[in-house]
Amino acid sequence: MTKATINTGELLRTALVGDVTSPVLGINPYDVTADGVPFVSIGAGGVCYTVKVGAEAHGWAADQVEPGASIANPDAAANEALMLYACIGNRATVRSGDAAGAVGVVTGKHEAFHAYKHVLVHLPADALDAVVPGDRLVVYATGRGMAVDELPEITCHSLGPELWDAWAPERSGGRLGIRVTRVLAPEVVGMGSGRVSGATSFALQSEADEALGALRIGDLVAVRDWDATYYTGYHEDRVTIGVVSTGDSPVLGNGPATTILLSGPSTAFELAVDASANLADLLEL
Amino acid sequence: MNRDRLVEIGVQAEVAHPVHQGTYAVDSYGRPIILPGMAGVVANARVGDLVFPWAADHLEPGVSAGNPQRDRYQALQFLSCVGNSVRVLTGPAAGAEGRVTGKHAFVLVDFPQAALDVLAPGDGLLVRAVGQGLRFLDFDDVAARSCSPALVDGMGIEVTPDGRLRVEIAAEIPAFMMGAGLGMSSEWANCDVMFTRREVVERLGFEHARLGDVVAMHDQDHRFGRGYREGMLAFGVVAHGGYGGIPGHGMGVASIFSGPRDRFELVQSPDANLRTCLSLAA
Numbered sequence: 001m002t003k004a005t006i007n008t009g010e011l012l013r014t015a016l017v018g019d020v021t022s023p024v025l026g027i028n029p030y031d032v033t034a035d036g037v038p039f040v041s042i043g044a045g046g047v048c049y050t051v052k053v054g055a056e057a058h059g060w061a062a063d064q065v066e067p068g069a070s071i072a073n074p075d076a077a078a079n080e081a082l083m084l085y086a087c088i089g090n091r092a093t094v095r096s097g098d099a100a101g102a103v104g105v106v107t108g109k110h111e112a113f114h115a116y117k118h119v120l121v122h123l124p125a126d127a128l129d130a131v132v133p134g135d136r137l138v139v140y141a142t143g144r145g146m147a148v149d150e151l152p153e154i155t156c157h158s159l160g161p162e163l164w165d166a167w168a169p170e171r172s173g174g175r176l177g178i179r180v181t182r183v184l185a186p187e188v189v190g191m192g193s194g195r196v197s198g199a200t201s202f203a204l205q206s207e208a209d210e211a212l213g214a215l216r217i218g219d220l221v222a223v224r225d226w227d228a229t230y231y232t233g234y235h236e237d238r239v240t241i242g243v244v245s246t247g248d249s250p251v252l253g254n255g256p257a258t259t260i261l262l263s264g265p266s267t268a269f270e271l272a273v274d275a276s277a278n279l280a281d282l283l284e285l
Numbered sequence: 286m287n288r289d290r291l292v293e294i295g296v297q298a299e300v301a302h303p304v305h306q307g308t309y310a311v312d313s314y315g316r317p318i319i320l321p322g323m324a325g326v327v328a329n330a331r332v333g334d335l336v337f338p339w340a341a342d343h344l345e346p347g348v349s350a351g352n353p354q355r356d357r358y359q360a361l362q363f364l365s366c367v368g369n370s371v372r373v374l375t376g377p378a379a380g381a382e383g384r385v386t387g388k389h390a391f392v393l394v395d396f397p398q399a400a401l402d403v404l405a406p407g408d409g410l411l412v413r414a415v416g417q418g419l420r421f422l423d424f425d426d427v428a429a430r431s432c433s434p435a436l437v438d439g440m441g442i443e444v445t446p447d448g449r450l451r452v453e454i455a456a457e458i459p460a461f462m463m464g465a466g467l468g469m470s471s472e473w474a475n476c477d478v479m480f481t482r483r484e485v486v487e488r489l490g491f492e493h494a495r496l497g498d499v500v501a502m503h504d505q506d507h508r509f510g511r512g513y514r515e516g517m518l519a520f521g522v523v524a525h526g527g528y529g530g531i532p533g534h535g536m537g538v539a540s541i542f543s544g545p546r547d548r549f550e551l552v553q554s555p556d557a558n559l560r561t562c563l564s565l566a567a
Contacts, residue, residue: 036509113469186461187504190512191468194477194533203468208460208513225461230311233464233532234479253468253512 004171005149006156006164013142016082017095018071018119021045022133031063033250039063043247045070045116046133051247053107053122053218054280057256058206058248064257065247066110067217068128070118071137079117083109083199086119087143088243088259089163089283094127097135102127105283106139107218108245109158109201110257113191117199120245122285144198151176154264155229157198163261166282167220177270178262179220179277180241182211186225186234190253197228201245201257215256218279219244222271228263239266243279286421288434293415296361298371300326301351301391302406310342313481313532318342322527323390324349328401330526332386332497333560336536337486341527343534346496347401348383349391350410363472365392366416367522367541368433368563373400374409384563385412386497387524387539388431389474395559397566417472424450427544428508430471436541439562440499445550452520453554455498456491460505460513464533471507475521475539478502481530491536497559498523500538501551507543519543522559 023045030038043051043065051060051067071092073079090106104127108120121137146156146164154176170177188209192202204221206212215221220243227235242258249255262269279285303324309317321327322341330339330346350371352358369385371394381400387393392412396404416433427450429437443451458478466476480486486494499522506512507519521538530536559565 032509034506034509034512034514187513189464189467192533193464193467193479194531195465205467205513207515227532229315229532231532231534233313233481233534234462234485235313235482235532236485251468251512252506252508252510252514254510 001170001172001177004169004176006161007147007149008161011142011145011161013140014085016085016139016141018073018082018137018139020047020131020133020135020137021070021072021116021118024116031251034252039250044110044112045118047128047131049128051217053285054278055217057215057217057244060247062247063251064110064249064254066118066120068107068120068122069104069131070120072116072118080199082119082139083117085141085144086139087141087158087160088261089160089166090139090141090143092121092137092139094131095136095138097131099127099130099135105285106160107279108243108257109199109259110246111200148176151268153268154262156262157228157260159261163283172270175268175270177272178241179272179274180222181219181275181277182273183222183224183271184211185209186223188212189223189226190255193232195232197230197232197260197263201242201259202232203249203253203255204258205253205255206248215244216278217244217247220277221258224266228260232260237266239264239269286419286434286437291415291418291434293413294364296364296412296414297357298350298352298361298392298410298412300404300406300408300410301349310531313530325406326401326404332395332565333558334496336494336496336523336526337492339527342530343389343525343537344527345389345391345393345525347386347393347395348404350394350412351391361392361412362388364414364417365412366414366431366433367539368436368439369415370413372411373404374411376405376408377403378408384565386559387475387522389525389537393524395565421450424544424548427542427548429542430507430540432541436562449548449550451550451552453499453552453557454501455554455557456494456500457551458500458502460503463502463505464535467511469511471510471540475524475537476511477534478536478538479533480535481532494523494536495558496523496526499557502538505543507540511540516546517543518546518549
């Protein structure tokens with residue numbers, strides 16, 4: 001086994017802007033759970049003080065809770081660029097407000113159909129207490145365009161070189177050896193099929209695979225028979241690897257949103273199951 | 286069913302015009318694609334025709350009915366039910382009668398061929414919406430969604446001696462094939478079966494699937510939204526087709542009812558298609 005390498009010297013670093021969001025709701029606030037019980041959604045948008053990367057994904061009285069600060073660019077097209085270029089592990093600096101100067105880390109992407117699209121940023125506790133909706137963050141985006149040396153059949157998406165280095169994938173016999181917490185069946189993928197792979201996440205339906213028990217936000221997971229080369233969809237003998245970015249959802253077909261990192265033929269990967277493969281440890285959050 | 290308690294409402298719609306971003310999408314083989322299928326009038330692919338042999342993406346057969354006002358569009362989406370009557374209000378096809386045959390980004394309507402040949406984007410339509418709120422009496426654990434009384438009648442659903450709903454279907458779909466549309470409201474648009482590559486269609490034996498087929502989706506709960514639940518069954522009608530699908534999309538199935546697997550008896554039938562069930566005009 002040797003350390004796998006990427007095209008580090010080719011990757012650009014660009015600055016993108018996202019403002020801390022605030023939650024949005026319709027005039028009628030009720031969503032409905034899988035059992036037909038009305039509830040008011042809480043968890044997406046704004047600043048979450050309770051749930052951090054590394055916490056349990058299940059068991060919150062919330063709907064896809066976003067850990068830390070949730071940011072978006074107020075211009076829709078600029079936000080699309082933010083969603084595509086920001087990568088997990090990238091540094092983000094608070095530019096305005098009481099927390100100005102604080103440094104955070106991009107930990108996920110999350111969107112709701114026909115609604116918001118957010119990038120999630122972990123901030124140190126004192127900075128999290130100080131930021132408010134409207135505060136501006138600059139994301140130093142790098143990772144879009146990443147390629148694994150000598151493994152061109154693997155596509156990289158929201159994977160920052162910072163996470164790549166911490167994850168320390170290895171290469172042996174034409175395969176990329178990576179650590180994930182679990183390998184999941186294709187039925188787990190709910191909302192998020194057919195989305196543009198680089199800009200988004202997909203939901204893990206909790207009832208579809210027992211291996212989802214004890215899932216933590218920040219866990220690295222693999223889904224077999226699933227491809228995300230361009231869009232996300234069923235494809236036998238392919239694997240997609242992502243990182244759990246939000247908590248669970250009471251809504252049918254939803255669940256923890258998982259941001260896409262890598263995809264390729266199953267023969268291109270050597271998956272090592274390691275329960276500790278979580279962003280909180282890897283990025284020392 | 287509670288037929289005598291259902292309210293019928295006239296809902297405004299118009300034939301939608303196709304729109305385009307001016308960029309390529311990418312199909313499941315990694316090829317850039319620009320393909321027709323969504324919105325407007327498709328006069329040469331109709332309910333009852335094969336799903337796949339078309340150079341199309343999200344092929345909506347017949348007429349795609351929308352409404353340019355967002356709130357009216359949402360009412361049209363949620364209130365329209367498969368089997369509802371539709372009348373053309375304006376244009377050279379005025380007076381023609383059609384039927385709702387599915388939902389996608391629009392409400393999909395089949396009209397007689399003579400009307401389809403002259404209908405155009407912008408023509409006014411009226412959907413006589415009835416069916417939301419429909420319940421199967423003595424089947425409280427089965428939820429009907431976007432299913433008109435006319436469709437229940439046309440499908441010939443019967444209660445078996447052992448107290449189950451006997452439903453004729455054209456095909457059964459495994460849960461791992463369910464894609465875009467999971468996580469959305471049961472009544473909104475449809476849920477895609479990820480047939481985006483010819484080899485998967487052939488491996489699972491769906492080459493002869495037809496637009497309008499009644500299908501059963503295993504381990505799918507479509508009562509309060511759509512998602513995976515072991516032991517639940519969802520029924521739907523094939524609403525959109527085409528072969529050029531982008532990954533995660535594919536053959537669209539509009540939900541009509543859902544409940545526990547053991548509440549149903551499934552019967553395979555070649556007649557389990559809307560063209561037969563709704564006696565659609567040629």
